[in-house]
Amino acid sequence: MDTSVTIKDVAARAGVSVGTASRVLSGSPATSASARERVNQAATELGYRPDARARGLRSARSHAVGLLVSDVRNPFFADVAHGAEQAALASSYVTLLANANEDTAQQDTYLEAFLTQRVDGIIIAPQGAGSGNLRALEQGRTPLVFVDRTVEGFDVPSVTADNAQGVDLAVAHLAAQGHTRVGYIGGPPSVSTGRARHDAFLAAVARHGLDQDPELIAVGDFRSASGSASAAALLATDRPPTALLAADSLMAVGALGEVRRRGLRIGTDLALIAFDDIEWFGEIDPPLTVVAHDARALGERAMRLLLEVIEGGTGESVVLPMRLVVRESSTGRPTD
Numbered sequence: 417m418d419t420s421v422t423i424k425d426v427a428a429r430a431g432v433s434v435g436t437a438s439r440v441l442s443g444s445p446a447t448s449a450s451a452r453e454r455v456n457q458a459a460t461e462l463g464y465r466p467d468a469r470a471r472g473l474r475s476a477r478s479h480a481v482g483l484l485v486s487d488v489r490n491p492f493f494a495d496v497a498h499g500a501e502q503a504a505l506a507s508s509y510v511t512l513l514a515n516a517n518e519d520t521a522q523q524d525t526y527l528e529a530f531l532t533q534r535v536d537g538i539i540i541a542p543q544g545a546g547s548g549n550l551r552a553l554e555q556g557r558t559p560l561v562f563v564d565r566t567v568e569g570f571d572v573p574s575v576t577a578d579n580a581q582g583v584d585l586a587v588a589h590l591a592a593q594g595h596t597r598v599g600y601i602g603g604p605p606s607v608s609t610g611r612a613r614h615d616a617f618l619a620a621v622a623r624h625g626l627d628q629d630p631e632l633i634a635v636g637d638f639r640s641a642s643g644s645a646s647a648a649a650l651l652a653t654d655r656p657p658t659a660l661l662a663a664d665s666l667m668a669v670g671a672l673g674e675v676r677r678r679g680l681r682i683g684t685d686l687a688l689i690a691f692d693d694i695e696w697f698g699e700i701d702p703p704l705t706v707v708a709h710d711a712r713a714l715g716e717r718a719m720r721l722l723l724e725v726i727e728g729g730t731g732e733s734v735v736l737p738m739r740l741v742v743r744e745s746s747t748g749r750p751t752d
Contacts, residue, residue: 421464429458439531480510481722482530482538483715484523486565486607487638488515490666492692492711493541496563499715500539507723509536516543518638524549531558537722539715542567544606559725563718565608573731575718579609582707582738583616583661584623586689589705589740590659591624595687595750598626599650599657601667603638610638613663613691632657636667643670651678651686658750659687665694668704687746702744709738 427437432451440455441464458464483500485493501511512535514526520543527549530538537559542550545567553560554570562574590598600617603610614633621628631653636642643662647670650657660675662668668690672682680686683702690697693708717734725731 421462423464425462426455426458426464429462430454435532477536477726478534479508480512480533480535481719481726482512482514482526482533482535482540484514484516484526484530484538484540486516486541486543487518487666488513490638490664491694492665493564495711496541496715496718499712500563500719501715502712503716503719504723507719509723511719516541518543520544527553537561537726539563539718539722541565542570542608559722561718561722561725561731563714567608573721573725573733575714575721575734575736576608577709577714577736578738579612580616580619582691582709582740583613584620585738585740586661586705586707587617587620587624587626589742589746590661590687590689591626593659593687593746593749595657595659596625596627597629597632597655597657597659599647599660600633601643601646601650601660601662601671602633602635603663603667604635607638610635610663617661629655631655636663636670638664638666640666640670640673643667644674645670647671647674651675651680657686659689659746661689663691665690665692665697668692668697672700672704683745683748687748687750689746693741698741698743705743705746706741707738708741709736 423437424434427434430437432455436451437455440452481504483497485497487493497513504511512533516523523543539561541564542562554572560572562572564576566574566576587598598621602614605611634646634649636646647660660671662671675682675686682688689705691707693706697704697706713736721731
């Protein structure tokens with residue numbers, strides 16, 4: 417073994433940057449398969465061995481964890497982040513917060529940044545079907561926990577809410593008020609919550625004997641503008657719905673604005689139910705009925721689960737219950 421060989425020599429032989437060589441040799445999963453092969457081959461050919469003292473320093477815990485939320489502007493994820501942060505502080509960890517902005521490329525950017533910062537673990541509300549860096553993390557050794565959302569085919573512990581329960585509570589309530597045509601503003605099918613709530617809605621309207629007209633379903637992107645556009649499309653049909661169910665808070669805000677622009681009265685001309693109990697939903701006129709789940713509890717449980725995994729535990733996934741908070745926006749009888 418040539419003790420004069422440095423990591424710079426390995427990087428040069430492999431044709432990669434020193435940073436990439438360092439990540440490969442330290443076991444980071446955020447590297448491509450081809451880079452790992454070239455670096456490991458170069459290290460073998462050159463007889464490179466890492467300095468044991470430096471390796472010991474690198475393996476020490478940072479007591480920092482990464483938290484990557486889907487959209488930092490969404491009040492729901494702000495509450496998730498707050499719950500996670502407080503749980504981390506209680507265990508002497510700090511939280512590095514990042515925003516994926518509902519975009520897989522931005523998600524990859526922050527996952528790479530978290531690894532560069534050598535966080536001890538990561539909580540993520542994942543985007544899409546699983547980006548390259550997310551798959552690398554799962555296959556590597558970085559502790560990982562999903563919150564609110566999951567990705568099919570990933571063996572990662574998660575903390576989520578019972579979406580089927582929440583949707584059924586909302587639809588059952590509207591059916592009891594006499595509504596038969598309920599419009600649904602759903603999230604994107606690329607996201608697990610979008611798919612789960614859509615499927616739950618189809619099952620619920622069938623279970624409660626409501627109209628299963630496909631024109632009663634619109635697809636948004638968990639943002640306000642899509643809620644407005646979806647409400648406009650649903651209300652422009654030949655037989656518009658007498659009630660709307662929005663699959664998240666921001667789309668509900670957009671729908672609320674569109675309804676008011678049309679001169680309709682929430683709770684009188686049209687019922688409206690939203691997912692997520694944003695603090696001021698109970699203060700508007702009329703107060704908004706919501707499918708509520710405890711966002712802070714989601715974040716807190718996710719952090720506790722992550723810390724368990726960091727300590728070597730396997731981590732068991734958790735599904736938290738939902739409840740319906742009935743207010744004046746949904747208690748009026750439907751008008752034809």
